[in-house]
Amino acid sequence: MRAVCNRGEAGEATLQLHCNKRDIRAYIGGEFTIICTYQSKFLFSKKYWCRGRFQYNCDILLDTDGVAKPKNKNRLSISDVQRYNIFVKVTNLQIEDSDVYWIGIEKMNADIMTSIKVTVTLVPVSKPRLWPLTPLTDSPTCWGKPVTIRCGDAKGTNVFYAWYQNIHHKSFLLLNSSDLSLHCSILTEDSDYYCSASNSISNAQSDALSVKTLLPDDSSCIYVANIPGQPVYDCADRMRTTVAETSPTTTCIEATKIPSEISEQSLQVNQTAMHAFFSRLESIFLLSA
Structure with missing residues (x-):
């Protein structure tokens, strides 16, 4: 089904159909919801969500009668509720969803349509x-x-x-x-x-x-x-x-051992010197007496 609308009705469409969002920016995997209000005279008219750059030649993805393109059935919904509101919700957004869309109301001779621009981008990274x-x-x-x-x-x-x-x-x-x-x-x-x-x-x-x-x-x-x-x-x-394991060991100097013959010779020299000392001391004592 194709929607047909005269180009000159853009101003009239704005007055008869007003949406809370006209330019949507979302991240991949995200979703958005659009709420549109319309005049009471269109209460029983069919409403639809349509994709395409040109309003007079767009492709209807879903309408309020439940007719939908198979690939959009699980992530797209449109509902016409009381107080003259249309709700359109799209989930699990993908990069290829970026495009121009239209919310339309069927009307004899010329549908009432409002354009919605959707841009889907990658999610920016956060601090790891x-x-x-x-x-x-x-x-x-x-x-x-x-x-x-x-x-x-x-x-x-x-x-x-x-x-x-x-x-x-x-x-x-x-x-x-x-x-x-x-x-x-x-x-x-x-x-x-x-x-x-x-x-x-x-x-x-x-x-x-x-x-x-x-x-x-x-x-x-x-x-x-x-x-x-x-x-x-x-x-x-x-x-x-580690410090304890690698600490330097104390170096001990081995005492020098004196050969026995040198020790005996030194002892004899000392004894001779002592004998001479006492003999001299005795001579001095006798002279003084």
Whole structure:
């Protein structure tokens, strides 16, 4: 069925049929409802929802008699209720639904019609959040174990995730993925990371993931990963244990052992000297007497 209307009746249509929305912008997967009021003389006239750029050659998708295009049956409704109101509701919107539509009332010779412009776009992305797949409060990083940080929960359509690393105030793309794996072989110094969520119409950036490398090592490093909103922890106990294990040992100097023949010789010399001392002392005593 095609609706036929003279072009010159646009002003008259506005007076006889008035809708609360004429320009609708919605996101994919969303919905909208239009309410239109009409004059009482059209109470028993058929109403319809029609698609097409030109009002005199549009395609009727649904009318108040229940006639509908098969593919629109489950997500499109039109109702004519009391007080001269028409309700049109469209759900599960898709990009291809963007077009010019018309709400019409059948009338002898020329239908009464009002145009509705519908634009459907992708849902813009929201700020993604970060969380560890392994609880950091169990301190796996303090023992050099790898952990995976996931980026996600961003609202949006066809969201694409990527990880970046900040080095000397510059950002470098690490990988195109929602998951970042931290392990000893890549952790040589302190660094910050962030995740980017994007689609064709917008992008958003996560909070920073701060990684502190306390003890670099290819296999048994010690590091701390701090994520905003996650419990804070440190590796103080592990660092104390590591310091104790690597403390330098005290060097003892072995006492030098004197050979016995040298000791006996020294003793004989000492005895001779003592004998001479006492003999001299005795001579002095006799002279004074």
